[in-house]
Amino acid sequence: MNGFSERAAPRRLLRLLPLLSLLAFLSVWHLAALCTDLLATPLDTAKALAGMLFFPTSKVTLLHHVWASLCRVLAAYALAIAAGVLLGVLFGWSRRFHDYCYPIFELLRPIPPIAWIPLIIMWLGIGEPSKIAVCFIGSVVPILVNTYFGVSRLDPTYLKSAKILGAGQRALLTHVILPGALPSILTGMKVALSSGWVCVIAAEMIAARKGLGYLIIRSMESGDMVHILVAMILIGSVNFLFSWLFSKLEGVVCPW
Amino acid sequence: MSDAKVQVRQLTKGFGELLVLDNLTFDVRPGEFLCVVGPTGCGKTTLLNLLSSWWTPTQGEICIDGRAMDPKTQNLSFVFQESSAFPWLTVEQNVQFGMKEKRFPPELIAQRTREVMGLLDLESVKEKYCHEISASAEQRVVIGRSFALHPDFLLMDEPYAQLDIKFRLHLEDAILALNRSTGSTCLFVTHNIEEAVYLAQRCIVLSNKPTSIKAVRTIDLPYPRDTCSPEFIAIKDEITEMIKWW
Numbered sequence: 001m002n003g004f005s006e007r008a009a010p011r012r013l014l015r016l017l018p019l020l021s022l023l024a025f026l027s028v029w030h031l032a033a034l035c036t037d038l039l040a041t042p043l044d045t046a047k048a049l050a051g052m053l054f055f056p057t058s059k060v061t062l063l064h065h066v067w068a069s070l071c072r073v074l075a076a077y078a079l080a081i082a083a084g085v086l087l088g089v090l091f092g093w094s095r096r097f098h099d100y101c102y103p104i105f106e107l108l109r110p111i112p113p114i115a116w117i118p119l120i121i122m123w124l125g126i127g128e129p130s131k132i133a134v135c136f137i138g139s140v141v142p143i144l145v146n147t148y149f150g151v152s153r154l155d156p157t158y159l160k161s162a163k164i165l166g167a168g169q170r171a172l173l174t175h176v177i178l179p180g181a182l183p184s185i186l187t188g189m190k191v192a193l194s195s196g197w198v199c200v201i202a203a204e205m206i207a208a209r210k211g212l213g214y215l216i217i218r219s220m221e222s223g224d225m226v227h228i229l230v231a232m233i234l235i236g237s238v239n240f241l242f243s244w245l246f247s248k249l250e251g252v253v254c255p256w
Numbered sequence: 257m258s259d260a261k262v263q264v265r266q267l268t269k270g271f272g273e274l275l276v277l278d279n280l281t282f283d284v285r286p287g288e289f290l291c292v293v294g295p296t297g298c299g300k301t302t303l304l305n306l307l308s309s310w311w312t313p314t315q316g317e318i319c320i321d322g323r324a325m326d327p328k329t330q331n332l333s334f335v336f337q338e339s340s341a342f343p344w345l346t347v348e349q350n351v352q353f354g355m356k357e358k359r360f361p362p363e364l365i366a367q368r369t370r371e372v373m374g375l376l377d378l379e380s381v382k383e384k385y386c387h388e389i390s391a392s393a394e395q396r397v398v399i400g401r402s403f404a405l406h407p408d409f410l411l412m413d414e415p416y417a418q419l420d421i422k423f424r425l426h427l428e429d430a431i432l433a434l435n436r437s438t439g440s441t442c443l444f445v446t447h448n449i450e451e452a453v454y455l456a457q458r459c460i461v462l463s464n465k466p467t468s469i470k471a472v473r474t475i476d477l478p479y480p481r482d483t484c485s486p487e488f489i490a491i492k493d494e495i496t497e498m499i500k501w502w
Contacts, residue, residue, distance in 0.1 A: 155340075157336050157338060157340040158340060158342060160310070160334070160336070160340075161334065161336065161340040161342075161398075162342075162353070162357070163327075164308065164327060164332055164333060164334045165333065165353055165354035165357055165358075165401070165402075165405070166354055166357035166358040166405075167357045168357075171357055175353075175357075176342070179342075179344040179345075180342070180343075180344065182344065254344075255385065256343045256344050256385040256386070256387060
């Protein structure tokens with residue numbers, strides 16, 4: 001056997017590692033469920049998931065619940081990207097803007113998105129905007145912070161070089177600062193996506209009629225553990241899918 | 257009227273009580289390759305920061321073609337000691353960066369890109385990003401990007417300091433070829449006396465702080481220079497003797 005094949009075999013085994021870890025996780029879950037009544041088995045959960053795909057739970061099917069949550073997360077995410085990148089660039093680029101506004105941001109940043117819920121209800125009511133607002137607060141912070149660090153930590157040699165090569169202020173922003181900070185911005189966007197999913201559960205506590213968070217709250221009220229597990233698995237799976245897509249996108253837009 | 261491309265007159269820079277550069281006056285002729293050498297910490301980088309307009313002098317003036325130097329209207333370029341190739345651009349895009357910013361016509365950009373990449377042996381890696389090429393190739397990209405503009409005045413701050421000796425020799429020849437083909441006026445700062453003697457038509461030797469010009473040595477050896485020739489060694493020893501502080 002040549003050296004290449006010797007190395008190729010362990011590499012193939014390495015690819016199976018995620019599958020092995022999933023199997024181990026399911027086994028532990030199954031064993032734990034056998035020991036107590038407080039946890040449904042993976043098989044029961046899978047059966048419930050299959051049933052919920054076709055039969056309505058709380059008046060709509062599972063895919064409707066997923067879609068409702070997804071729309072809230074993505075709407076908030078789009079707003080968070082626009083606001084986070086804009087403010088992050090301003091914080092990183094303008095010393096004056098940074099000194100003027102950053103202390104306020106630092107003051108607001110540690111407040112958890114959930115703590116805003118009462119105020120948001122008072123301001124925006126209990127409709128869709130309030131749910132999107134909670135997700136927005138959760139998503140905007142990682143994007144803003146990462147954009148700010150990406151811009152402020154950009155090697156000054158790049159800026160000096162671009163200036164001396166003839167770049168004006170606009171070209172500096174579009175041809176140097178934004179592409180230079182892009183890896184950091186993308187990291188912020190990736191974190192923000194997960195953060196948005198975390199917040200949507202809290203947001204759907206506000207008089208929602210559909211959504212995965214709502215499903216969890218309803219199932220908790222009726223003591224339906226299997227449905228809670230189904231919703232939790234779906235949140236994890238959708239987020240995993242988005243993270244995977246994001247990693248692929250990162251390779252395309254940021255190949256360096 | 258002087259035939260100098262760049263005129264530096266009574267250039268002085270101090271930081272509070274500390275006088276770093278004291279009354280430097282020299283000319284750089286059109287198309288000339290001028291090296292500046294001096295002991296470590298004598299203010300070579302300060303001189304470059306003034307010549308590139310990053311800093312303003314305490315006193316004195318710098319003129320290009322008889323006009324006060326202004327990077328906005330004059331074609332200046334700078335090669336830093338550390339690599340400044342943009343990692344988000346390919347080799348070819350890096351070389352074209354300055355030309356595109358200055359809105360050169362597309363045909364001229366294409367022609368100069370070919371010319372510079374050919375001279376610096378970058379054709380085979382033109383589609384690659386900087387993390388995919390060697391440190392020496394990366395520094396060649398930066399040098400090519402500057403020369404592609406055919407700058408009025410090109411400043412270089414020990415661009416080979418991070419490279420090992422075999423790449424240095426190769427790059428020194430490439431830089432001389434570019435200087436000849438573009439006709440750009442170059443000022444090259446280095447602490448490596450052998451490098452200065454290999455490259456320069458004239459060499460300015462700086463003193464310790466407060467820094468003044470100790471000597472201006474014309475090096476009239478033919479190119480390519482033989483670093484082992486007695487004449488080369490004699491000039492190198494002469495400059496070393498001037499820089500010696502011990």
